[in-house]
Amino acid sequence: MAATQNVITDPKSVLNMAITVTVSAQKLPAPLGYISISRKKLLQNLEISAETRVNAWVDSMRASSPTHIKSTPSLADDQASWNLHHPSALEMFEQIIDASKGKQIVMFLDYDGTLSPIVEDPDRAFMSKKMRKTVRKLAKCFPTAIVSGRCRDKVYKFVKLAELYYAGSHGMDIKAPEIRSKSNRDNEPLLFQPASEFLPMIDEVYRQLVDTTKSTPGAKVENNKFCVSVHFRCVNEKRWSELAQQVRSVLKEYPKLRLTQGRKVLEIRPTIKWDKGKALEFLLESLGYANCSDVFPVYIGDDRTDEDAFKILRDRGQGFGILVSKFPKETSASYSLQEPGEVMDFLRRLVEWKQLALQAQSRM
Numbered sequence: 224m225a226a227t228q229n230v231i232t233d234p235k236s237v238l239n240m241a242i243t244v245t246v247s248a249q250k251l252p253a254p255l256g257y258i259s260i261s262r263k264k265l266l267q268n269l270e271i272s273a274e275t276r277v278n279a280w281v282d283s284m285r286a287s288s289p290t291h292i293k294s295t296p297s298l299a300d301d302q303a304s305w306n307l308h309h310p311s312a313l314e315m316f317e318q319i320i321d322a323s324k325g326k327q328i329v330m331f332l333d334y335d336g337t338l339s340p341i342v343e344d345p346d347r348a349f350m351s352k353k354m355r356k357t358v359r360k361l362a363k364c365f366p367t368a369i370v371s372g373r374c375r376d377k378v379y380k381f382v383k384l385a386e387l388y389y390a391g392s393h394g395m396d397i398k399a400p401e402i403r404s405k406s407n408r409d410n411e412p413l414l415f416q417p418a419s420e421f422l423p424m425i426d427e428v429y430r431q432l433v434d435t436t437k438s439t440p441g442a443k444v445e446n447n448k449f450c451v452s453v454h455f456r457c458v459n460e461k462r463w464s465e466l467a468q469q470v471r472s473v474l475k476e477y478p479k480l481r482l483t484q485g486r487k488v489l490e491i492r493p494t495i496k497w498d499k500g501k502a503l504e505f506l507l508e509s510l511g512y513a514n515c516s517d518v519f520p521v522y523i524g525d526d527r528t529d530e531d532a533f534k535i536l537r538d539r540g541q542g543f544g545i546l547v548s549k550f551p552k553e554t555s556a557s558y559s560l561q562e563p564g565e566v567m568d569f570l571r572r573l574v575e576w577k578q579l580a581l582q583a584q585s586r587m
């Protein structure tokens with residue numbers, strides 16, 4: 224399985240590289256003239272590079288779509304060994320609480336596949352009422368942020384909780400809660416959008432992608448404000464290569480955009496060095512925990528893009544990541560939960576533990 228977040232490099236850079244090599248060869252002195260490549264050959268080479276690139280995308284699309292997994296004894300072994308290295312956060316609850324003693328827990332939650340189950344239609348990925356109630360209680364106990372690939376407004380419409388921090392567009396659109404706590408009531412309202420200069424480009428690419436992919440049945444393009452998603456969950460696997468080719472044909476004109484991959488989705492975003500991990504650090508800083516050793520961030524997510532946040536926590540040696548997955552995956556998360564139902568159970572236990580701790584304190 225692919226390692227951390229699968230960044231697919233800009234196809235244009237591959238083309239540029241091919242051109243650079245050819246031009247340098249043509250400048251060589253006569254004895255080495257045989258290296259010079261004819262225009263026809265150059266075009267052929269460029270076509271091969273482009274085809275290789277599209278094939279790599281399709282391989283990656285297949286690798287990230289565990290629909291063909293058959294249960295075999297070796298798979299069962301892999302699962303057992305993975306569970307050993309990434310035990311269930313529910314089973315390890317007491318140990319997790321022990322590790323957080325004396326520290327401020329801060330919660331970071333991905334949305335799709337973490338708080339809501341994965342469904343075919345991205346516009347119908349609703350969160351259950353029970354989950355919303357749980358997250359509301361959680362936010363009363365700990366500072367809580369939603370960190371999503373989606374457009375911030377859209378994820379807010381699903382979650383509907385004004386007391387949370389929201390980081391939309393993979394962390395490129397961060398906003399503090401509308402309901403301010405007593406301690407931060409006087410602060411300036413926080414809005415951070417490090418990719419705002421890309422807005423017109425993203426709009427343009429969105430429109431082009433809608434147009435270019437409309438001949439592929441099942442393809443769906445979603446405008447996530449600072450990034451765009453091209454969904455292939457409902458596209459017949461035989462047509463994934465065609466879809467990848469269509470996306471490539473649009474992206475090759477935009478070297479300032481890059482492609483990453485999520486669960487049956489190609490995600491197009493600015494090349495700026497900003498991701499969910501950077502958003503996590505930014506939020507910790509905004510909350511006043513930049514250089515604190517007594518903070519305990521917990522990040523729960525299911526996707527490759529969440530790996531950036533898991534990695535930051537691992538590198539900082541603070542708190543931990545929890546990967547939501549039924550299947551073994553290479554991850555920097557420390558623990559696992561199988562699906563959103565288990566996420567809700569884990570969050571409930573955190574709330575219950577905190578409420579009991581507060582009651583015990585008030586009796587002292």
Ligand SMILES: O=P(O)(O)OC[C@H]1O[C@H](O[C@H]2O[C@H](CO)[C@@H](O)[C@H](O)[C@H]2O)[C@H](O)[C@@H](O)[C@@H]1O
Nearest residue numbers: 334335341342343345348371372452456486488
């Ligand atoms: O960071 P996230 O909140 O996990 O957002 C990542 C993508 O989530 C959404 O797509 C995923 O969920 C859909 C609904 O369940 C599903 O149909 C799709 O196959 C998944 O990839 C969202 O629609 C995308 O825009 C986000 O990039």
